[in-house]
Every structure is written in structure tokens, then in C-alpha cells.
């Protein structure tokens with residue numbers, strides 16, 4: 552008997568990023584690495600073309616006895632891991648916080664959306680955005696409502712976000728929105744002080760009638776912000792919100808700890824009322840038991856080792872600085888070097904080069920062996936995945952496609 556494909560799976564089937572990457576890999580296999588510039592996936596590569604993993608991860612890995620990592624972990628994560636994450640994301644003053652271990656930030660996003668929304672609800676996501684938000688929502692019978700992330704001045708479009716949230720509040724009696732900052736995927740944009748203040752203002756306004764409001768802040772690229780230590784305290788900038796407004800945080804070890812494949816992340820929930828936090832934690836724990844079960848222990852053990860061992864921690868901090876330096880240099884080739892028009896202020900793994908017809912432009916680039924992902928408003932360029940020696944060629948190819956010279960076909 553043939554099992555019929557689920558209509559939901561069909562509708563949300565392909566991952567646009569991995570499809571582009573698959574074509575890049577096929578060309579590399581056929582014509583060799585020199586023929587390909589693969590700027591599709593958000594993996595950080597060294598300039599020699601290999602995956603850039605933290606040296607401290609290697610060191611910690613060799614010290615993990617199987618008996619310490621093979622046992623089941625508690626449903627909410629190991630105590631040491633939860634403590635480490637609470638130190639990466641210190642609770643705002645006066646708030647109680649819980650950390651729930653998840654398989655990556657993807658797991659945290661799923662968990663937050665499953666617990667805070669009802670089947671059929673729409674969730675507001677500013678676009679362009681990480682395409683998997685739509686998949687996670689549709690797979691679980693929720694809908695994606697969108698609004699532009701950036702306004703004409705290239706800053707957070709707080710007006711659009713505020714009216715989108717208000718519309719959902721009126722329609723559903725509750726509202727959830729997802730915001731990815733700092734070093735947003737795909738634009739690389741990070742909110743500045745004024746943008747945080749605008750966001751606080753709109754949350755106060757949407758929260759005023761008393762309906763439940765959840766803002767899920769996805770900080771997957773936190774360590775790649777210009778000033779990560781300042782960013783990790785972002786919730787202090789949202790102080791004074793009413794009790795019906797909850798700020799949830801999706802945290803990831805994939806990029807900041809180079810543990811992509813280990814599937815480590817966390818959902819972090821804080822609120823001034825301990826009873827509210829206990830209720831949220833209970834709902835999340837029940838969803839955890841009903842989906843992936845116990846979270847994977849080995850990745851949690853690595854995060855714990857890198858955080859609590861002073862030498863490993865110092866080595867990781869230094870190496871992350873080198874990573875940020877390499878990424879900034881690659882971005883500079885695109886912006887100040889080739890003067891390509893980007894959306895927002897790129898920082899971290901990605902940049903979006905503006906283009907009115909991104910699909911056509913991406914196809915033209917693939918003909919030159921250059922792989923980027925078409926998104927709303929432009930081409931997503933995963934600078935993280937492009938070794939520096941290839942970034943000049945990448946920038947020149949994009950410049951040719953978006954600003955064809957006279958005489959070009």
C-alpha cells in the first residue's frame with residue numbers, strides 16, 4: 552500500500568535555502584570547487600573553505616566521557632546548561648526566568664508558537680524572514696501574517712508592526728509576533744536604541760487593552776552582533792510593559808557555539824510574576840514530552856563546558872571575535888567595496904542586496920556559478936558561507952547582474 556502524502560507536508564515541503572544549496576553542491580561535484588560561489592546556507596566557513604568550528608568545542612569534545620552524555624537528560628534540560636543559558640541571557644531586573652532546553656532555536660520557536668497560539672491563529676512575522684517560520688506555522692495549523700521589517704528609511708517599520716499586531720489583537724483577542732534580532736536573517740539588521748524604544752512604545756500600545764501579547768525574539772545570531780554583551784540584555788530596554796505582554800526568547804547554540812548539527816537551543820521565558828512563569832513552564836514541559844521528549848544531552852554538555860571552564864570560555868570569546876572580524880571584512884567587500892545596495896545595516900552571517908526581481912537575478916547568478924537565495928525585496932547573500940578569497944568574485948557577479956553594463960547580454 553502506498554501511504555498518501557500529507558497535504559500539509561506537500562504545501563510546506565521544500566526548503567528554499569537547502570534547494571539552492573543542493574544545486575551548488577551538484578555543480579561543485581561536476582565542475583570542481585573553483586567553479587562555485589555558494590552563498591546559500593548560514594554556516595560559517597573559514598577562508599580555506601572548511602566549516603569554522605570553535606577550537607574550544609574540539610577541546611571540550613575530547614573530554615566528554617560517554618557515560619556523562621549518554622543518559623537521558625531531564626525534560627527541561629540539564630541543570631548546568633539551563634544555568635549557562637540564564638547567564639547568556641540574564642533576566643531583566645525584577646523578573647523571574649525559566650530556561651527550557653530545545654533542539655535548536657527551531658525547537659524553541661516551535662515550542663513558543665505551540666504554547667502561545669491556538670490552531671488557526673495567525674502569527675505576525677516581519678519580512679523578509681527566515682523561511683522556516685512559515686513552515687513551522689503551517690505544519691502546526693497556524694498561519695503567517697506578515698508586515699515589512701524595514702521602512703523606507705531602512706529602520707524597523709514600527710508603524711507596520713504595531714498596526715499588524717493591533718489588527719491581529721482585534722481579530723483573535725490575542726497576538727503573537729516573531730522578531731529576529733540582532734544580525735537578522737536575512738538582512739543582518741540589528742535594532743538600535745531608537746528602534747528598541749519604538750518597539751517598547753508599540754508593545755505598550757498593543758498591550759494596553761489587556762489581551763495576551765507575546766513577542767518572540769529570535770536571538771539565533773546574538774554572538775555575531777557588533778556588541779553581543781549589550782544585545783544579551785535587550786529585555787532591559789523593554790521594561791515597564793504590562794503583565795499581559797510576555798517577551799519570549801529563542802536562543803541557539805548552532806551559530807554562536809558552532810554546534811549546528813548537535814541541535815541545542817533554548818526557549819527563555821521571563822515575567823515579574825513567578826506564577827505566570829510556572830504556568831508557562833508547565834505548558835512548555837507538557838509540549839516537550841509530547842513531541843521530542845528529552846532534549847539531546849551531548850550538545851548541552853558542550854555548552855556547559857565552554858561556559859563554565861574559564862580557559863575554554865576565554866578561547867571561545869577570542870575566536871568569536873576573529874569570526875566577527877572575518878564577517879565584517881566580507882560585508883565590507885559587498886558594501887563599501889562594490890557599493891551594492893543592501894537592506895538595513897548588514898551585520899553577521901547575511902546581507903540582502905536589493906533587487907526588484909530577485910528570482911530572475913538569482914537565476915542569472917546561478918548561470919555564473921554564484922548561488923544566493925531570492926527573498927522578498929532582494930537577494931540573500933550568506934557571507935558566512937563564502938571564504939574571503941571568493942567574496943570579490945561574488946560581489947562583482949552581483950554587481951554585473953543588478954547593474955548590467957552597456958553591451959552586456
Ligand SMILES: Cc1ncc(COP(=O)(O)O)c(C=O)c1O
Pocket residue numbers: 593654655656657658681731736769771802803804805811815816
Ligand atoms: C533566524 C533563524 N532562527 C532560527 C534558526 C534555527 O537555528 P537552530 O539551528 O538553532 O535550530 C535559524 C537557522 O538558520 C535562523 O536563521
